[in-house]
Amino acid sequence: xxxxxxxxxxxxGLVNGMAYVLIATGLTLIFGVLRIVNxxxxxxxxxxxxxxxxxxxxxxxxxxxxxxxxTAVVAAVGILANRLFFWPLRRxxxxxxxxxxxxxxxxxxxxxxVVFGADPKYVSSPFSDEIVEMGNLIVTQQRVVIFAxxxxxxxxxxxxxxxxxMGKMMRATAQNPEGAALTGINIRQVHTYTFALAxxxxxxxxxxxxxxxxxxxxxxxxxxxxxxxxxIMGGLGSIPGALVGGLALGVIESLxxxxxxxxxxxxxxxxxxxxxxxxxxxxxxxTARRA
Amino acid sequence: xASKLLPLIALVAAALLPLxxxxxxxxxLMVLWLLYALLALSLNxxxxxxxxxTFGHAAFFGIGAYAAAILGMDYGxxxxxxxxxxxxxxxxxxxxxxYVALRIVGPQFAILTLGFGSIIYTxxxxxxxxxxxxxxxxxxxxxxxxxxxxxxxxxxxxxYVALICVVAxxxxxxxxxxxxxxxxxxxxxxxxxLAASIGIDIFHMxxxxxxxxxxxxxxxxALYAHYVKVITPELMGLQYMSALIxxxxxxxxxxxxxxxxxxxxxxxxxxxxxxxGAMRLVIFAALLIASVIxxxxxxxxxxxxxxxxxxxxxxxxxxxxxxxxxxx
Numbered sequence: 001x002x003x004x005x006x007x008x009x010x011x012x013g014l015v016n017g018m019a020y021v022l023i024a025t026g027l028t029l030i031f032g033v034l035r036i037v038n039x040x041x042x043x044x045x046x047x048x049x050x051x052x053x054x055x056x057x058x059x060x061x062x063x064x065x066x067x068x069x070x071t072a073v074v075a076a077v078g079i080l081a082n083r084l085f086f087w088p089l090r091r092x093x094x095x096x097x098x099x100x101x102x103x104x105x106x107x108x109x110x111x112x113x114v115v116f117g118a119d120p121k122y123v124s125s126p127f128s129d130e131i132v133e134m135g136n137l138i139v140t141q142q143r144v145v146i147f148a149x150x151x152x153x154x155x156x157x158x159x160x161x162x163x164x165x166m167g168k169m170m171r172a173t174a175q176n177p178e179g180a181a182l183t184g185i186n187i188r189q190v191h192t193y194t195f196a197l198a199x200x201x202x203x204x205x206x207x208x209x210x211x212x213x214x215x216x217x218x219x220x221x222x223x224x225x226x227x228x229x230x231x232i233m234g235g236l237g238s239i240p241g242a243l244v245g246g247l248a249l250g251v252i253e254s255l256x257x258x259x260x261x262x263x264x265x266x267x268x269x270x271x272x273x274x275x276x277x278x279x280x281x282x283x284x285x286x287t288a289r290r291a
Numbered sequence: 292x293a294s295k296l297l298p299l300i301a302l303v304a305a306a307l308l309p310l311x312x313x314x315x316x317x318x319x320l321m322v323l324w325l326l327y328a329l330l331a332l333s334l335n336x337x338x339x340x341x342x343x344x345t346f347g348h349a350a351f352f353g354i355g356a357y358a359a360a361i362l363g364m365d366y367g368x369x370x371x372x373x374x375x376x377x378x379x380x381x382x383x384x385x386x387x388x389x390y391v392a393l394r395i396v397g398p399q400f401a402i403l404t405l406g407f408g409s410i411i412y413t414x415x416x417x418x419x420x421x422x423x424x425x426x427x428x429x430x431x432x433x434x435x436x437x438x439x440x441x442x443x444x445x446x447x448x449x450x451y452v453a454l455i456c457v458v459a460x461x462x463x464x465x466x467x468x469x470x471x472x473x474x475x476x477x478x479x480x481x482x483x484x485l486a487a488s489i490g491i492d493i494f495h496m497x498x499x500x501x502x503x504x505x506x507x508x509x510x511x512x513a514l515y516a517h518y519v520k521v522i523t524p525e526l527m528g529l530q531y532m533s534a535l536i537x538x539x540x541x542x543x544x545x546x547x548x549x550x551x552x553x554x555x556x557x558x559x560x561x562x563x564x565x566x567x568g569a570m571r572l573v574i575f576a577a578l579l580i581a582s583v584i585x586x587x588x589x590x591x592x593x594x595x596x597x598x599x600x601x602x603x604x605x606x607x608x609x610x611x612x613x614x615x616x617x618x619x
Contacts, residue, residue: 037398089584094398095344099540099583106533106576114569221529225409228402236399264417270410274391277403282395 004136009258010251015143017250018150022205023223024230024242025157026198032237033174033194035094036086039101041202042224043108046217047074048203049210050116053123063125067207071200078199079192087191105220112217123210146208153204154243157197161239166193174237229269233276235283244284248272301548305454309447318446324558325453326515331538331550332460333507338536339545340468341500342480343396347388347404348535350411351505353527355381355512357415360428360522370435374513381509382502384411389501393494396483405532412527427523434517449518456514460507461547468547476500537575541582543589552590 027041051070055061061069085104089097127141161167166189172180173190181187202223206215230249234241249269257265276284309318334348359377362368368376392403415422422428434443434452443449467473478486479493487493516522525531534557542553560578564571586592 031398037402085580092587096583096587098344098398098401099536100580102533102536103576103580103583106579107573110569110572110576114573118569225405229406232399232402232406236402261417264413267410267413267417270406270413273403273406277395278391282399 005258006255008137009254011137011139012143013251013254014247015139015147015250016254017247018147019205019209019246020226020230020249021243021246022150022153022201022208023227024234024246025154025239026201027224027227028231028234028237028239028242029201030194030198031231032239033170034086034090034191035177037094037098037101037236038086038198039098039224040081040085040105040108040220041198041227042220042222043105043112044074044078044199044202044220045206045209045223046112046215046220047077047108048206049123049215049219050112050121050206050217051203052207052210053121053215056124063123063127063211067204070207071203074203074206075196075200078195081199082191082195086195087188090191105224109218109220112220116217118217120214120216122214123207125211128211140212142208142211146212149204149208153201157201157239166190170194226269229273232273232283235285238283238285241283241285302458306451309450315446318450320558320562322446322449322453322518324555325450325457326511326518327535327538327554327558328551329453329457329460329511329514330508330535331542331554332457332464332547333504333511334535335539335544335546335550336464336500336504336507338539339549340473340476340480341497343393343497344398344401344536345404346401346532346536347392347406347408347411348504348508349531350408350527351381351385351508352512352515352531352535353415353522353524354384354411355509356516356522356526357422357428357512358509359513359516360431361421363432363517364428369432374434374510374517377513377516378506378510381512382506385502385505386498389498389505393497393501408527408532412524415524415527422524425524427521427525428516429521431516431520431522433520434514443517446518449514453514453518456510457551461551464547472496472499533579537579539589541578541589543591546589546591549589549591556590 023041023045026044027038030036030038030041048070051073052063052066055066055069056063059066081104085100086097089100125142127145130141132139132141132144161170169180169185169190170193172183172185173187177187180190206219206223226249230242230245231237233249234243234245249272252272253265253269256268260268309321312318330348330352334345337343337345337348355377358380359373362376363373388404388407392400392407395403416425418424434449435441436443443452468477475486475491475496478489478491479496483493512526515526538553538557539550540553541556542551543549560575561571564574567574582589588595
């Protein structure tokens with residue numbers, strides 16, 4: 001019996017972790033390719049969840065199409081955000097860009113509160129009420145969907161970055177932006193694609209996780225904090241780091257919440273970063289400039 | 292000459308300001324202004340002089356507030372010793388956190404401080420036995436001096452206490468920037484490798500600046516707790532953190548007048564825009580973005596640009612905006 005409880009916690013943790021991975025992958029992609037720390041990343045998660053909610057409740061579409069539409073729309077919003085807040089500042093100091101993204105985060109959170117209202121909303125999904133039983137473990141279908149979609153999207157992303165023309169251009173830009181530009185790579189296009197991909201991933205995470213909890217306009221702050229923990233743990237700019245870090249954070253939080261205290265589960269994530277950074281300041285898979 | 296007189300004129304004006312109106316509402320706003328100015332000045336040491344962005348500063352403000360409230364109410368350590376103890380506690384936290392976080396630089400440092408700030412926020416929220424959790428601590432006694440002989444009651448009295456703190460700290464910043472240590476800060480900010488090559492111990496220099504900044508934030512928090520009398524974990528939340536950053540950036544980082552003016556703009560605009568409700572924070576975000584994009588040196592850079600001639604200045608005062616402008 002004791003083992004079943006433990007296994008259940010691990011499974012729950014892996015599902016939560018997959019959501020963190022989706023959030024953190026976008027964050028780490030933008031940093032890895034463009035050297036931008038996007039503080040507003042969580043807001044795209046928030047927008048993804050809210051757009052899904054509105055497409056379901058106002059347009060009356062089903063949850064799956066709503067998720068696809070919301071992801072596409074938020075990817076477009078990401079392209080717009082890049083044009084307005086990031087692309088014009090590309091030659092400025094990294095703090096200027098970080099502060100600009102902080103401004104964008106505040107703009108979207110507070111704008112979201114004005115437009116969507118501050119009261120929590122609930123995204124309804126047909127998968128929320130169905131239960132999957134695996135032996136003694138019980139998981140809702142929605143959580144299976146989160147994990148499955150996460151795996152598929154990550155494999156697709158891996159193949160895209162490894163094989164496609166744009167993926168190669170992104171990797172070249174990540175290695176050396178000036179060298180990449182010299183060989184004729186259109187940096188502006190790389191910016192656009194990276195932001196579209198990253199914001200789309202965040203929105204997808206929002207649309208998937210939305211039905212498992214209430215959504216409210218300040219949820220982006222939560223999302224970006226989780227994303228930051230994961231990327232700092234795994235190493236900023238490293239996609240394998242985001243995968244390992246995200247799943248590890250989910251499982252550790254779940255076990256910590258189950259066996260120690262639900263409240264301190266939140267703090268455990270941060271405690272892990274400190275331990276990891278004392279040992280490896282650049283994160284598990286990353287490289288960082290040291291003082 | 293004018294640059295020597297200007298701070299004196301500003302000081303006299305600030306000292307006379309509360310006498311212009313009998314309205315306690317205005318007095319309250321002025322106290323808030325000075326308390327935020329103290330916090331923004333301390334944050335400016337990290338952002339403006341050390342050249343590192345921190346997202347954890349509001350946490351030290353909160354630590355100071357909680358330390359003052361808990362020490363004052365449960366351990367009888369009130370008045371000046373209580374405030375100094377609050378600064379000490381915040382500084383100790385700053386020492387530990389700085390020791391870990393300052394090992395890395397740039398965006399990673401910013402994110403790491405955000406993580407530390409969030410740990411402190413989370414612990415404050417859940418450690419109900421000590422901090423009383425999300426309800427916060429209320430009925431904090433007012434500030435007393437000389438063993439209870441003088442108790443601060445009115446906003447006007449707090450204004451003068453806060454003014455003394457701001458002036459003392461602003462002067463300390465001025466002296467620091469013109470000292471050997473201050474020049475080492477600037478050298479570290481401008482070029483860490485070069486600074487290290489001429490024998491500056493960068494890590495300890497940064498740690499020193501970080502600890503001073505966090506201790507002052509703690510003192511600011513202690514004053515805030517005694518003045519407002521109610522504190523909640525929200526003091527450490529993202530809202531206060533971004534507010535402090537807005538003050539420093541919009542006012543002008545790396546200057547002494549900048550954060551004080553930034554705090555005035557923050558408090559003033561927030562009150563003026565109050566009728567707009569939730570929209571006012573949207574306007575604030577837009578203000579931050581506009582300032583970052585169009586006025587990277589903050590409001591005070593306008594003064595330099597239009598009032599003083601944009602010639603090279605002889606003083607060693609750091610002008611981050613000047614370097615930005617020169618680079619353009």
